[in-house]
Amino acid sequence: MTLTVAEYAKHFDMALHLQSSTEQDIREHARAAREANVAACYTNSYWTPVVAEELAGSDVRVGTAISFPYGCTSTAMKFAEIEEGLELGATAVDMVLNIGEFRDGNDALTVRELDGLVERCEGRAISKLIFEVCYLTDEEIARLTRLCSDAGIDYVKTSTGSQGFPTEAQVKIMRDNITNPTTKLKVSGVPRTFTMPASLWLIEKMGVSLIGTRSAAKLVAQYADYLENGI
Numbered sequence: 001m002t003l004t005v006a007e008y009a010k011h012f013d014m015a016l017h018l019q020s021s022t023e024q025d026i027r028e029h030a031r032a033a034r035e036a037n038v039a040a041c042y043t044n045s046y047w048t049p050v051v052a053e054e055l056a057g058s059d060v061r062v063g064t065a066i067s068f069p070y071g072c073t074s075t076a077m078k079f080a081e082i083e084e085g086l087e088l089g090a091t092a093v094d095m096v097l098n099i100g101e102f103r104d105g106n107d108a109l110t111v112r113e114l115d116g117l118v119e120r121c122e123g124r125a126i127s128k129l130i131f132e133v134c135y136l137t138d139e140e141i142a143r144l145t146r147l148c149s150d151a152g153i154d155y156v157k158t159s160t161g162s163q164g165f166p167t168e169a170q171v172k173i174m175r176d177n178i179t180n181p182t183t184k185l186k187v188s189g190v191p192r193t194f195t196m197p198a199s200l201w202l203i204e205k206m207g208v209s210l211i212g213t214r215s216a217a218k219l220v221a222q223y224a225d226y227l228e229n230g231i
């Protein structure tokens with residue numbers, strides 16, 4: 001069944017994670033996300049109140065990125081960043097895992113970070129755990145997906161967009177290792193050349209629920225044009 005423009009837009013999280021962004025850049029980004037009526041608008045946590053102000057009264061979620069992009073701040077810092085973001089109006093929280101500790105086999109820390117994220121978001125925001133799949137083996141991706149799903153994370157997310165691109169094989173491994181029906185899949189870190197047809201393939205053929213990209217509004221406009229005028 002063909003997605004309406006509104007349905008297509010709700011498959012996108014629009015993100016702006018540039019060090020150079022000014023407040024004006026963030027406001028324009030949030031306004032574009034609101035206009036496109038995407039699922040969520042993400043920035044680094046400092047900008048959460050600005051995004052919350054711009055999105056007030058809309059059904060675009062206020063997204064905040066925790067320990068972004070490297071994931072190796074202390075667990076206490078991560079939890080404090082989540083709590084502050086929620087107080088400032090965040091309704092979607094994407095946290096980067098401490099990938100090095102996970103690769104070292106420190107599952108106790110991984111589970112503590114996962115549980116801490118889920119507990120803090122419960123009833124207040126949706127939770128997403130960012131993997132950075134380009135640094136993980138297939139077995140590690142499968143195992144981490146299961147740990148996330150078992151912990152009740154709402155979304156497992158491939159990448160930050162600051163390192164490598166996720167591959168089709170890695171996306172499939174995540175999709176196939178989700179153990180809990182409430183956990184969904186978010187693909188991010190797609191190349192700048194990512195196209196609207198590629199997004200439809202991810203959504204319709206690969207079981208992807210959300211795509212995170214700075215180009216979300218542009219893709220929504222392209223999809224509207226495609227429905228109206230064809231290719």
Ligand SMILES: O=C[C@H](O)COP(=O)(O)O
Nearest residue numbers: 015160161188212213214
């Ligand atoms: O959370 C990560 C973002 O969705 C990445 O978007 P980007 O690759 O366009 O910077």
